[in-house]
Amino acid sequence: MKIEGEAKLLRIFLGETDKLHHVPVHEKIVAEARKLNLAGATVYKGIMGFGGNSVIHSAKFLELSEDLPLVIEIVDSQNKIEEFIPIVEKIFEEANCGGLITLEKAEIIKYTITKK
Numbered sequence: 001m002k003i004e005g006e007a008k009l010l011r012i013f014l015g016e017t018d019k020l021h022h023v024p025v026h027e028k029i030v031a032e033a034r035k036l037n038l039a040g041a042t043v044y045k046g047i048m049g050f051g052g053n054s055v056i057h058s059a060k061f062l063e064l065s066e067d068l069p070l071v072i073e074i075v076d077s078q079n080k081i082e083e084f085i086p087i088v089e090k091i092f093e094e095a096n097c098g099g100l101i102t103l104e105k106a107e108i109i110k111y112t113i114t115k116k
Helices: 025-035 077-094
Strands: 003-013 041-045 069-076 100-108
Touching: 003 025, 003 077, 025 069, 025 077, 069 077, 069 100, 077 100
Parallel strands: none
Antiparallel strands: 003 069, 003 100, 041 069
């Protein structure tokens, strides 16, 4: 797969305890991205954050949170990202979880695949 030039960065914010039928929502989103042959997805785990309900979730040593923030980033062509957004929205609806989806302009400088 060769991707270069103008692209879109899809960023999805959610909590690590969000589940859909006993499957973590972040795992479901990444699996769906793979099914659509998106260029790749990365899940980052935050150490502190809050969302729409203003509850602070933190990974401080003495107060272990069970719901740390996660961010999923996916970069691909505008068409593929726009096709994927309704899938993410549907997952959020089915899981009845909160979240935030953002879209940014990105420029791919280099995208390489490991040669094995």
